[in-house]
Each structure stands twice: as C-alpha cells, then as structure tokens.
Amino acid sequence: MTDISRRDFTKSSFALGATTALSSMRVLGANDRVNLALIGCGDRGQQVWGFFLKQPDLNPVAVADVYAPNMAKAAEMAASKAAGKVVQHGDFRRVLEMKDVDAVQVGTPDHWHAIPTILACQAGKDVYCEKPLSLFVSEGRKMVEAARKHNRVVQTGSQQRSGAHYQKAIQMIHNGDIGGVHKITASFTRNVVPGFKPTEGLTPDCPKDLNWDMYLGPAPKVPYDPFRFLYHFRWFWDYSGGQMTNWGAHNLDIARWALKAKGPMAVAAFGGRYAIKDGGETPDVQEVIYQFPDAIVTWEGREVNRLRDEYLVFHGTKGSLSIMRNGFTILPEVSKAKSRNTTPAMEGMEMKATDGDATNPHVRNFLDCVKSRRRPNADVEDGHLTAVMCHLGNIATRLNRMLKWDAERETILGDREANLMLSRPYRKEWKLV
Ligand SMILES: NC(=O)c1ccc[n+]([C@@H]2O[C@H](COP(=O)([O-])OP(=O)(O)OC[C@H]3O[C@@H](n4cnc5c(N)ncnc54)[C@H](O)[C@@H]3O)[C@@H](O)[C@H]2O)c1
Incomplete structure (x- = not known):
C-alpha cells in the first residue's frame, strides 16, 4: 500500500486545487455512463456501491481504502460491471488524480468526510458523501463552499430524502x-x-494490511486500537x-x-x-x-x-x-x-x-443530477445544516x-x-x- 507523507498531502492538495480547471469535467448525456470511484469501502460503502453498481449508466473505475481486504472486496464487487480493470489505491488522493473519474462515493468514517469531499470538488469530481456530512460545524461550511465554488453536485447520504x-x-x-x-x-x-468492546477475533496488533496512520488522518495520533x-x-x-x-x-x-x-x-x-x-x-x-x-x-x-x-x-x-x-x-x-x-x-x-430504505432512489437521484447539474435531494447544504x-x-x-x-x-x-x-x-x- 502506498504511504504518502502528510506533508506530501498538503502539497498535493494545493496541486489538486491548481489543476481544477484542467481536470476533465465531462458533460454527460442521458445515455452516458458515469465513471464512479469508491473511497472508504467498509460496511456502508459496500452497501451503497452495490446500489450504484445496479444502475445501467454506471461504470465503476476505482476503489480506495486504507484497509486492503475491504478495498479488494469492493473491487471484486465491481469487476463484472466495469468497462476496464478496477483500479485499487491505498491513498484516495491517487483516485482524485484520475482524469476519467467523474464522481466519487465517500464511505469513510465521519472524520474523513470533509477532506476527500473538498479535494474531490477541487479536482472537478461530483460527490456522494455519507451522513453525517461533517465531524464538526466549520468542516461542513467549508464543504458547502467548495461545492459551490467548483460547481459540483454533492449529495449527502441521507437517503430518507429520496424515499417516496x-x-x-x-x-x-x-x-x-x-x-x-x-x-x-x-x-x-x-x-x-x-x-x-471487541473481545475476540481481532488481534491487538495493527493488521499488516491496514494503514493506521492514514486511517487516523486528521484525528489525533493514538496507537492501533x-x-x-x-x-x-x-x-x-x-x-x-x-x-x-x-x-x-x-x-x-x-x-x-x-x-x-x-x-x-x-x-x-x-x-x-x-x-x-x-x-x-x-x-x-x-x-x-x-x-x-x-x-x-x-x-x-x-x-x-x-x-x-x-x-x-x-x-x-x-x-x-x-x-x-x-x-x-x-x-x-x-x-x-x-x-x-x-x-x-x-x-x-x-x-x-x-x-426499501430509499438508497436506490437516492443513488439514482445523484446520477441524474450529475447529468442535469441540478441540486440533489440531499444537497450538501442540507447535509451540513x-x-x-x-x-x-x-x-x-x-x-x-x-x-x-x-x-x-x-x-x-x-x-x-x-x-x-x-x-x-x-x-x-x-x-x-
Ligand atoms: N446512510 C446510511 O444509512 C448509513 C448507514 C451506515 C453508515 N453510514 C455512514 O457511513 C460511514 C461509514 O460507516 P461504516 O459503518 O460503513 O464504517 P466502516 O468502519 O465499516 O467502514 C469505513 C471504511 O473506511 C475506510 N477508511 C478509513 N479511513 C480511510 C481513508 N483515509 N481513505 C480510504 N478509506 C478509509 C476504513 O478502512 C473502512 O473500510 C459513516 O460516516 C456512517 O455514518 C451511513
């Protein structure tokens, strides 16, 4: 798994910001397939990914996770649907650099919602980000600002809003x-x-296929738990x-x-x-x-x-x-x-x-908005508020x-x-x- 230092991240965030205008923001027609990448391939990430994979106009292109087994599972789910090989990255920033990615689905824990969403907006990608939109208030406001500044469709994963x-x-x-x-x-x-508290099945040592430092990301450093x-x-x-x-x-x-x-x-x-x-x-x-x-x-x-x-x-x-x-x-x-x-x-x-729980119409609404450029049912501002x-x-x-x-x-x-x-x-x- 690639381990990029946090200092590099800061640099790369600037780079992404600077390349916004250059990123390939395709204008998608009704029959075009939306190229989607998944960031955070855990429980909910896989559930929603499964609903996206059922959409006829969806092409899965990449998956990113700091825990390799979850990433491999999400790639496997997508393999038969993908037009090409589903790319796997331990570092989501590599996915945001991919020109052929139109949109990302963010299924990371709450402390990892704001940074990928904002960087994705800067890179010209639309975003489906899980609820709660933010971990704290100021993050959410910055997410709204990024969506508006870069004219991105950002759907919060509050699927009840799409339930009939x-x-x-x-x-x-x-x-x-x-x-x-x-x-x-x-x-x-x-x-x-x-x-x-887990009592069995998990070792106290950090699994070899988990990048714990990247899992913690902006949160305080603590030993693996x-x-x-x-x-x-x-x-x-x-x-x-x-x-x-x-x-x-x-x-x-x-x-x-x-x-x-x-x-x-x-x-x-x-x-x-x-x-x-x-x-x-x-x-x-x-x-x-x-x-x-x-x-x-x-x-x-x-x-x-x-x-x-x-x-x-x-x-x-x-x-x-x-x-x-x-x-x-x-x-x-x-x-x-x-x-x-x-x-x-x-x-x-x-x-x-x-x-059901309305996830199906919610992902459908997102893809429709990616094409129409309309505000989605659970727009980023509502997710924030x-x-x-x-x-x-x-x-x-x-x-x-x-x-x-x-x-x-x-x-x-x-x-x-x-x-x-x-x-x-x-x-x-x-x-x-
Ligand atoms: N809309 C809903 O009904 C609903 C339901 C369940 C969960 N959720 C939301 O989904 C999010 C995830 O919850 P979960 O239960 O699936 O968690 P989970 O622990 O099962 O999965 C989180 C995944 O994110 C990965 N991850 C962590 N940091 C990462 C990073 N920097 N880059 C890439 N991947 C990273 C983890 O390794 C893990 O695979 C939460 O915000 C939660 O609130 C929404």
Missing part, C-alpha cells in the same frame, strides 16, 4: 394537512448492553458523534425539512455513557431539546433498553404523523375541549414504503448547558467555550483547504 413516503409526508405537512406542527419527537433506541476501527469508531469523539450524529442525522434531517428551518434558536441537552462500560465515549442515554420559532423538537438516544424502535412523530393540531423507513401512519386528533364536537379533525391515513443540529446537541450535552444558536452566522451566542467546539484542530500538516 418521506416525500409524501413532508408534502402533506407543508400543505398543512395535519394542521400546525408544534412538536416533533425523534429517537433511536435499542439495547446493546454490555457494549461493544481495534475498538476505534471498523464500525466502532462511532463511539469516540475523535471520529464521530455517537448515535446523535449516526441516527440523529437521519431523523432530525426529516424534522428540519418539515420545519423548513436552517437551524434551531436554542438547544438544551443531557446525557452520558451511563450503562455501557466498554471504554467508548459517546452517550448511551441522551435527551436533547431544540427550540425553533414555532416548534420544539426532541431527540432521544438510548442504547439501554429498547422498548420500541427508532421513531419520528410529527404532532399536528389535526393529527399526528408517525414515520419510519417502512411507511407512515396518520392518527387524527379529536378535540377534548368541552363545547367542541368530537369529530376527528381529519381522516386517518397510512402509506407503506415501496423502496442537519449535521450542525446534531453537533449542537452533542456540544450542549458535553458542556451540560443551554446554547443559543445564530443559524445565519453559524455561531453560538455569548459562549466562547462552546464556539471553540464548532471546529477542532487537525493533526499537524493536515489542512481542510
């Missing part, structure tokens, strides 16, 4: 069909006690924000869409890792309250005692709309006020999902105090310590742009 029943539900809410929505309840709950590697990076602040950014990025995205809001005015939160004693850092119990001008949104994250699955409920004055990936249900409201009649305020309704909502929930939880948010200026009012948490220093020699 989510689109119908939002349309009904915006039409006022369930009345005024003044409360939204969002959650993710499950029971994972006693926790995730299998717990911080595949999937479980989610429980460490250096790489992710726990279930707040993992599932919050899905359901709070729909909540914010329904409210047509940039962000909340205030956030209060409590939480901690109370029950799970596995060495992870992010909360296993978390309650967050967001204040919007005319509505309260609450987020409940719980890894202890499931009771019921994740849910998202829009409480309207005429009815409540409860939505999950398998469909939605509207229960009509009946006024309890004396002297009012008890006729339900609206008809009840159900709609079943027809497109939703990630901000999640990050604010975590900052309020960690500081244990209420935050006042100025969504226009993207700043926390009157709280220097909290504002410092909107960005984090990168490891020496790595830079955002």
Whole structure:
C-alpha cells in the first residue's frame, strides 16, 4: 500500500486545487455512463456501491481504502460491471488524480468526510458523501463552499430524502394537512448492553494490511486500537458523534425539512455513557431539546433498553404523523375541549414504503443530477445544516448547558467555550483547504 507523507498531502492538495480547471469535467448525456470511484469501502460503502453498481449508466473505475481486504472486496464487487480493470489505491488522493473519474462515493468514517469531499470538488469530481456530512460545524461550511465554488453536485447520504413516503409526508405537512406542527419527537433506541468492546477475533496488533496512520488522518495520533476501527469508531469523539450524529442525522434531517428551518434558536441537552462500560465515549442515554420559532423538537438516544424502535412523530393540531423507513401512519386528533364536537379533525391515513430504505432512489437521484447539474435531494447544504443540529446537541450535552444558536452566522451566542467546539484542530500538516 502506498504511504504518502502528510506533508506530501498538503502539497498535493494545493496541486489538486491548481489543476481544477484542467481536470476533465465531462458533460454527460442521458445515455452516458458515469465513471464512479469508491473511497472508504467498509460496511456502508459496500452497501451503497452495490446500489450504484445496479444502475445501467454506471461504470465503476476505482476503489480506495486504507484497509486492503475491504478495498479488494469492493473491487471484486465491481469487476463484472466495469468497462476496464478496477483500479485499487491505498491513498484516495491517487483516485482524485484520475482524469476519467467523474464522481466519487465517500464511505469513510465521519472524520474523513470533509477532506476527500473538498479535494474531490477541487479536482472537478461530483460527490456522494455519507451522513453525517461533517465531524464538526466549520468542516461542513467549508464543504458547502467548495461545492459551490467548483460547481459540483454533492449529495449527502441521507437517503430518507429520496424515499417516496418521506416525500409524501413532508408534502402533506407543508400543505398543512395535519394542521400546525408544534412538536416533533425523534429517537433511536435499542439495547446493546454490555457494549461493544471487541473481545475476540481481532488481534491487538495493527493488521499488516491496514494503514493506521492514514486511517487516523486528521484525528489525533493514538496507537492501533481495534475498538476505534471498523464500525466502532462511532463511539469516540475523535471520529464521530455517537448515535446523535449516526441516527440523529437521519431523523432530525426529516424534522428540519418539515420545519423548513436552517437551524434551531436554542438547544438544551443531557446525557452520558451511563450503562455501557466498554471504554467508548459517546452517550448511551441522551435527551436533547431544540427550540425553533414555532416548534420544539426532541431527540432521544438510548442504547439501554429498547422498548420500541427508532421513531419520528410529527404532532399536528389535526393529527399526528408517525414515520419510519417502512411507511407512515396518520392518527387524527379529536378535540377534548368541552363545547367542541368530537369529530376527528381529519381522516386517518397510512402509506407503506415501496423502496426499501430509499438508497436506490437516492443513488439514482445523484446520477441524474450529475447529468442535469441540478441540486440533489440531499444537497450538501442540507447535509451540513442537519449535521450542525446534531453537533449542537452533542456540544450542549458535553458542556451540560443551554446554547443559543445564530443559524445565519453559524455561531453560538455569548459562549466562547462552546464556539471553540464548532471546529477542532487537525493533526499537524493536515489542512481542510
Ligand atoms: N446512510 C446510511 O444509512 C448509513 C448507514 C451506515 C453508515 N453510514 C455512514 O457511513 C460511514 C461509514 O460507516 P461504516 O459503518 O460503513 O464504517 P466502516 O468502519 O465499516 O467502514 C469505513 C471504511 O473506511 C475506510 N477508511 C478509513 N479511513 C480511510 C481513508 N483515509 N481513505 C480510504 N478509506 C478509509 C476504513 O478502512 C473502512 O473500510 C459513516 O460516516 C456512517 O455514518 C451511513
């Protein structure tokens, strides 16, 4: 696996920036195949790659990962579909230098979303980047700026936005069909006690086919720890924000869409890792309250005692709309006020999902936008604003105090310590742009 020093990276990022105008930005017609490369070939990376590979107008050209077995698997998945040999690189920057790559799919952990996305935009590639769009607020804003500056299509991997029943539900809410929505309840709950610490199957030594330094990238240098590697990076602040950014990025995205809001005015939160004693850092119990001008949104994250699955409920004055990936249900409201009649305020309704978890229409929407140059369903700006909502929930939880948010200026009012948490220093020699 090629190991390029971080100093070289800085140089190469400049080089990529400088060659933007030279990169081959093809104008694609409806029948052209989009040349796609995958960066980060783990669990979700392979899932979405699989959906891309099913599209008739898709040509897989390259894969990049710091962990060779995952990269080899993604290349193998693509082999029969590819027009040529699927190129494999341990360093994603080599993929961005390939002139024949039109677009990249970024499936790396959260701490590795911003740099590949921004460099890809500079290199003239369109980007499908997993949610949560960023690890911290300032990264997301820079990602939006890069997409706009280089006129790139950047789709956030918030696939619920492409689900037919989510689109119908939002349309009904915006039409006022369930009345005024003044409360939204969002959650993710499950029971994972006693926790995730790997006890078998993984050696304490860094696997030979893993470039651990490149895996850490801009995050602080720590010795190899299998717990911080595949999937479980989610429980460490250096790489992710726990279930707040993992599932919050899905359901709070729909909540914010329904409210047509940039962000909340205030956030209060409590939480901690109370029950799970596995060495992870992010909360296993978390309650967050967001204040919007005319509505309260609450987020409940719980890894202890499931009771019921994740849910998202829009409480309207005429009815409540409860939505999950398998469909939605509207229960009509009946006024309890004396002297009012008890006729339900609206008809009840159900709609079943027809497109699974909606990843298929989401990748389709991305490819269509690559060709039409339209903004995709989960445009980078929406991905950013939703990630901000999640990050604010975590900052309020960690500081244990209420935050006042100025969504226009993207700043926390009157709280220097909290504002410092909107960005984090990168490891020496790595830079955002
Ligand atoms: N949209 C969804 O429904 C959904 C579902 C699951 C995960 N996700 C998101 O997908 C992302 C990945 O999650 P996962 O569970 O697949 O993680 P994972 O640990 O299974 O995979 C991450 C992969 O990225 C690779 N990687 C790390 N640094 C890299 C680098 N510098 N260059 C290239 N590859 C690198 C790792 O080696 C690994 O193969 C996360 O941001 C997560 O939030 C989204």
